[in-house]
Amino acid sequence: MDIYCDLEVDVNGEETFIVDKKIISPYSGRISKLFGKLTGPRKSLKVIFHDFPGGAESFELLARFCYSNGKIEINPLNLSLLHCIAHFMEMNKSVSGTLNLFEQTEKSLEAIRYWTWSELLVALKQCQDLFPVANSSGILQKCLDSLVGRLALASEASPCPSNSSPDSSGFRFSCDTRSTESLKNSSIRATWWFEDVVGLNPNLVEMVIKLMVSRKFDHVTISRFLFYYQKSRFITATLDEKRKITETVIDMLHSLDRDAVSCKSLFGILRVTLNSNISKCCRNKLESMIGAQLDQATLDNLLVPSPIGMNYLYDVNLVLRFLKSFLGRGICRLPAIQLKKVTSLMDLYIAEVAPDPCLKPSKFLALVRALPDSARDSYDEIYRAMDMYLEVHAGLSEEEKMNICCGLNYEKLSSETCNHLAHNAKFPSKSAAQAIISQQYKLKNLLQDTNQPTPFTDSPCSFVEINSKGKKNEACEQIVLYAGKLDLSSENEKLKAHLQGMQWRVLELEKVCKKMQTQMTKIMKSRLSNHSNAKSLPRLCS
Structure with missing residues (x-):
């Protein structure tokens, strides 16, 4: 031719x-x-x-x-x-x-x-x-459908859903738990495809995950693959590739059930993003996912270094955003056990950042007030953190110190803590007086519960603490001690006069307590004589 x-x-x-x-x-x-x-x-x-x-x-x-x-x-x-x-x-x-x-x-x-x-x-x-020609021609979608279809068939071979946590070393797709060998085999069956699919670029991985989600794949398995993918691809990736991989992983994790995503692994991704310029949208998604599982975090997780250019030690604003996300569902909808865990975690975090000399009073107070008052049964840990903060920030004015003390709920301070506060020169005198008044009011409420007259006037705080056995702390002498030993400046003469008057009322109260004790002893003896098996009554005052 x-x-x-x-x-x-x-x-x-x-x-x-x-x-x-x-x-x-x-x-x-x-x-x-x-x-x-x-x-x-x-x-x-x-x-x-x-x-x-x-x-x-x-x-x-x-x-x-x-x-x-x-x-x-x-x-x-x-x-x-x-x-x-x-x-x-x-x-x-x-x-x-x-x-x-x-x-x-x-x-x-x-x-x-x-x-x-x-x-x-x-x-x-x-x-x-060959992307995007392969995408527009339709062959890419057919290959993806075939790939996900085969993974679905493989998972149907062991139909039991994964009941292990996202942080566990493997997945359990088999109901057979009679031997460690069966668990090992089930883990291999669930993750056998990870190494093969990890070679795909972020665009294709995103398409694969979306198909898997639409076909009701186990979300725990998907999240484990995404974490594996991010870790594996980072070894040889450039900075721009790392940013793209991270954004894809975050977007896909955000589409999964919250309980299927490991909180520990999310913090791992968070630390990676500190040095990568991911989009604000992805960063918000990541922080939202972490905040929703904040009860699973540890103190080490929260101690994230502050951003470049900031002189304080830890990223306090980040933790505040976590808390905002955690509380986003509404305080009434949060399980009590989760709220208690987060509260304990935050008390530890506040104590950890309190010695930072660069931490501003407004940020410290924001941390203290981030959780509602109902979340804490006791403010003793917050007081100790404030004590450390005021020691490091000795140059604060009285007004600034009082603003910080506004984060305390004196009604939820133990008598020992109130005693320490009353003699703590680092705290403003008004705060010390508030602690004494709180103790006074607690005692007043206790006496009112026993239908006994009391010489006290109304006060905004309360004091007497009832322990787990129902016994009252012996606080009468403590209040006198507070009033007698409290060192007040000459500028607070009115407060001093008020405390002296309070001391007189406490002495009167001691008399009432002794009288009550005598009466209760007689009642107890009477009941014991009538009911030999009756239990002894608690002491109301000593």
Whole structure:
């Protein structure tokens, strides 16, 4: 056959091919549209492709197809490439009664369910190199459907849902727990595909995960894969690749059930993001997920270094955002056990950051007040943290100190803590007086509960603490001690006079307590004589 090469094709700047336009045009609608209307004597023509799928190697396959009268061997190893070529070059025209390239590749795709797992992975990885042509041509979606379908069949082989925690070393897809060997095998069955799929780029991983979620895959398994993917790909990734991987993982984790995502692993991702410029949207999603599981965090998790440019030690604003997310569901909807765990964690965190000399009073107070008052049964730990803070920040004014003390609930301080506060020179005198008044009011309330008259006037605080056995702390002498030993400045003469009056009332109260004790002793003896098996009554006052 007489071949006249009149078409010069530059493929992505990689290589230039000289071909016969008459041979290529009948198979390619794209070439036909470019040069089909040319008339007159032949002259040299040239076309430049900047985004030809697969580059020079792919164009060589196209040329072989055209020069072989539309015949070429199609197999799983080159199907993705040929399908993308057919789509890009619009090779949907039949010549001499033979199927065009697009039809041939479509027919070959019908056998995808018979491909081996390795062949499917090869085709899928080719698709990611040919993106976005592979996506628009439809072959990528077919490969993804086949991949996820096979994973679904594998999971159906061991139908029991995973009942292990996200932090455990493996997944339990088998109900057989009779031996450690069965657990090991079930873990392997659940994660066997991790290493194969980890080679896909973030775009394809996102598509795979979305398909798995739509097909009701176990969310614990999905989250474990995403953490594995992020860790594995980071080894050789560039900074820009790390940012893309991290954003994809965060987006996909955010689409899963909250309980399926490991809080520990989320903090691992958080520390990675400190040095990567991920989008604000992704960062908000990550913080929201952590905040929702804050009860599972530890103190070490929260001790995140402050951002670059900030002089304080730890990122207090980050923890405040965690708390905001945790409380976002509403305090009434939070399980009591979760709220108590977070409260204990926050008390530890506040004590840890209190010695930071750069921590502003407003931030310290924001931490103290971040949780509602009902979350704490005792403010003793908060008082100790304040004690450390005021010791480090000795230069604060009285007004600033009082603002910090506004975070205390004196009613929830133990008598021992109140005693310490009353003699603590680091605290303002008004705070010390408030602690004494709180103790006074507690004692008043106790006496009112016993229907006994009391010389006290109303006060905004309370004092007497009832221990777990129902016994009252012996606070009468303590109040006198507070009033007598409290060192007040000359500027607070009115407060001093008030405390002296209080001391007189406490002395009167002591008399009432002794009288009550005598009465209760008589009642107890009377009941014991009538009921030999009666229990002894508690002492109300000593």
